[in-house]
Amino acid sequence: EAGVAQSPRYKIIEKRQSVAFWCNPISGHATLYWYQQILGQGPKLLIQFQNNGVVDDSQLPKDRFSAERLKGVDSTLKIQPAKLEDSAVYLCASSLATGVAKNIQYFGAGTRLSVL
Amino acid sequence: GESVGLHLPTLSVQEGDNSIINCAYSNSASDYFIWYKQESGKGPQFIIDIRSNMDKRQGQRVTVLLNKTVKHLSLQIAATQPGDSAVYFCAETPYTGGFKTIFGAGTRLFVKA
Numbered sequence: 001e002a003g004v005a006q007s008p009r010y011k012i013i014e015k016r017q018s019v020a021f022w023c024n025p026i027s028g029h030a031t032l033y034w035y036q037q038i039l040g041q042g043p044k045l046l047i048q049f050q051n052n053g054v055v056d057d058s059q060l061p062k063d064r065f066s067a068e069r070l071k072g073v074d075s076t077l078k079i080q081p082a083k084l085e086d087s088a089v090y091l092c093a094s095s096l097a098t099g100v101a102k103n104i105q106y107f108g109a110g111t112r113l114s115v116l
Numbered sequence: 117g118e119s120v121g122l123h124l125p126t127l128s129v130q131e132g133d134n135s136i137i138n139c140a141y142s143n144s145a146s147d148y149f150i151w152y153k154q155e156s157g158k159g160p161q162f163i164i165d166i167r168s169n170m171d172k173r174q175g176q177r178v179t180v181l182l183n184k185t186v187k188h189l190s191l192q193i194a195a196t197q198p199g200d201s202a203v204y205f206c207a208e209t210p211y212t213g214g215f216k217t218i219f220g221a222g223t224r225l226f227v228k229a
Contacts, residue, residue: 004159042205042219043160056216091159103215104150107159 002026004108006092012114018080021111025073025094031055033105034067034077035091043091049075082115089113128226135193137223139206142187146208148215151180151191154222155202163191163204193225201227 005024013019025032031050035043046065048056051072060067064083069075079086089112093105129135141149147168152160164175166182166189173180179192189206203222209215 040221042207042221044219045216048216093159103148103209103217104162104165105160105217107161109157109159 004092004094004106006090006108006111008111009109010112010114012116013082014116015084016081018078019082019113020079021077021090021092021113023075023077023092023108025075025092026106029094029096029106030072031095031097031103032069032075033091033093033095034075035093037089037091037110039088046077079113082113084115087113087115125221126224126226128228129196131196131198131227131229133196135191135196135200135225135227137191137193137204137206137225139189139191139220139223140187141189141206141208141220143208143210143218144184144187146210148209149180149182149189150207150209150217151178151189152205152207152219153200153202154205160205160219196225196227198227198229201225 007022011019033048034046036046037043046060047067049069052069065079067077089110091107091110093107095103095105150165151163153163154160164178164180166173166180177194181190203224205219205222207217207219209217
């Protein structure tokens with residue numbers, strides 16, 4: 001079974017530029033998550049989709065971050081304009097279901113973003 | 117507020133010894149807990165989980181203990197191997213109108229050969 005695919009693996013941009021990340025979840029997984037992981041910290045949820053609808057985006061900085069999941073499969077996360085503090089690894093995860101306590105998430109390798 | 121923390125940021129053990137990684141959580145509404153392992157350059161990987169109606173759960177070389185009285189979770193790794201070197205995260209899933217997974221800061225495990 002193929003895992004969660006993310007691209008690119010690395011990205012270096014200057015502040016105020018824009019950047020986009022792509023994620024392809026495990027086939028059949030209805031729920032997709034984007035996390036931000038700053039060095040030395042645990043992942044922090046940015047946004048959670050159930051199919052192509054948003055379940056939780058309470059921690060997404062909506063003035064600069066946006067995400068979409070068209071057709072309930074692939075997803076993109078965009079940052080525009082980027083700030084220095086956005087330097088982090090952006091992880092995508094997927095799970096079979098949401099709305100239940102038992103919810104094992106499967107993660108991609110992440111995109112490491114450096115904002116200079 | 118909600119938080120999941122770890123007692124030790126780093127742990128160093130000798131190969132073959134047992135490892136114990138601790139985690140404190142603050143949300144009494146949490147019903148489900150997961151331990152994830154993250155190796156360098158990779159995303160977190162599921163290790164083992166436990167529901168709040170259990171005190172202990174065993175997997176292959178790993179055991180998770182849950183003490184709801186003091187809101188404490190631990191991961192025990194038997195006969196630690198070099199391949200176990202990684203950052204370990206505990207995550208809780210409190211019910212706050214929906215189930216949301218909250219990750220702790222992580223513990224880095226070093227295994228000395």
